Amino acid sequence: MKRLSNLLVVIIPLVLLWACSSHPYSKTNRDHRQQAKQYSKELRQFPPRHGGDDSLHYGPIWVGTTNFNLRKPNYVVIHHTAQHSVDQTLRTFTLPRTSVSSHYVIGRNGEVYQMLNDYYRAWHGGIGKWGNNEDLNSSSIGIELDNNGYEPFSEELIESLLDLLHVLKDRHGIPTANFIGHSDIAPSRKVDPNANFPWKKLAEEGFGLWYDDIAVTPKVLGDSLKVQDQDLTRTRQLRVAKSEVMVGGSSTDSLDITINPREALRIIGYDTSDMPAAVRAFKLHFIQKDIQPVLSDDELKILYNLYQKYL
């Protein structure tokens, strides 16, 4: 009996060791820990190391403060993977040569993979801009959704995403308006998440803003609603029903409003240096049926309603 228990003492750790090393990502996990350790070491260093800034006129003593914590993410950027499986994405994000990653990956079946601590900077945004923020990777959490780029998002995936967003919003106090898509921050380069993404449902749960339905109904003004304008930089005037822009306004009284699409998109956050791209990104997020770089009067009313919320 004693011999058996001795044998088990030897065998069990060996089995555990084998189980761990057979994990397809065990090497990556080891490297991840090593890298994290390196960064922790750097953060712990006091006085902080000079990075070639010896020309600065430092005082004669070093003074540390205890009044600090870690910087928090303030945005969530949502992506689709444009790949065929969650395994393919996990592999892509663990290959050093790809230089891409995200904090979370959500599979079609709703499984959530966390690949990085929220406080680390993932490489998911690339070159982009939202408002005056040109380094979204430094201030955001990236979430990649398992989707080939064209298909609808599975119900399980969206349910898991909403659960995760609730956790992140509570944990970091992320403002409602700061839940955005990759195409929003990189209009001329990116089209994710695709037009099937339920932005309205997210906004109903407190993640991102949405326009008031009243802004596009009732359609009482006939043909002018169908007008499209290719000149995206021109200030336009619209005659709208009062009920479309004012609480308690009547649908029979009309009102003239003035809107400059470039200014309105800029206030929402879009980089408007390429206006057709900015309009396409706006429509991918808020219109979703058509993403041509033109703005109908209906779409302008949606833009007008939204930009007032961002003011």
Ligand SMILES: [Zn+2]
């Ligand atoms: Zn993306």
